[in-house]
Amino acid sequence: MSQSLAPECTPLKHSYDACFNAWFEGYLEPAIAAGSNGGSGKNGSSAASPKAREEYSSKKAEEFEKNCGEVWRQYRSCVQGAVKEKGLDEMLKQAREDNPLKEPPLPSTSQSSSRS
Template identity: 55%
Template sequence: MADSLSPECTPLKKEYDSCFNAWFEGYLEPAVSISQLPAQQQRQTREEYSRKKAEEFQRKCGKLWEAYRGCVQKALKGKGLDKMLEQSREENAFNSMPPVIQDKAK
C-alpha cells in the first residue's frame, strides 16, 4: 500500500486500507445464491445485501474513514491544494456520466 499525501496521514491510511480491504473481500463474496429467484426477488435480495454491507462498513470502517479523510483534507488545506481542487471541480464538473463506447468488434 502506498503512503498518504501527507506523512502524518499514512498510519491512518494504512489502518483504513486494511479495514476496507477486509470488508470489500467479504462484500465480493456472494452472501446468498439468488440466480434461481424471480427477477423482482433477486433485486430485493441484492438491495438488502447491499444495505447490510453498507451498514457493516460504517460499523467496522466508518470512523477510520472519517479520521483519514479529515487528515487528508487538513493536509490539502495546509499545502494550498484545497483551492486548486475546488477550482478544478468548478471548471470540469462531472454533471453526467461519460458516454459508453460500444465495442464494434463484437
C-alpha cells in the same frame, strides 16, 4: 502500501485502506462466487433480484460503518487538513466544478459519440 501525501496521515491511511479492502472483498464475494460457478446452476441465487441485492447492499453498508466508519472519518479529516495546508484545495475545487463526475461516464466513448 503507498504513502499519504502527508506523512502524519499515513498510519491512518494504512488502517483505513486495510479496513476498506477487507470489507470490499467481502462485498464482492457473492459476485465472484456467482461468476466462477460459470452458470452451472449450482445455486439458483446467483441472479439475485434487485430487491434482494439492495437488502444485501444495505446490510453491507451498515457493516462498513460499524467496522471502518470511525477510522475513515479520522483519515479523511487528516487528509482534508493536509490538502488545505498544501494549497491543493483551490485546484480541487476548480476540478470539481469543471467535472463533478457524480455519475459514471457512459460506456465506451469510442463507438457511440453522437452527442446532441
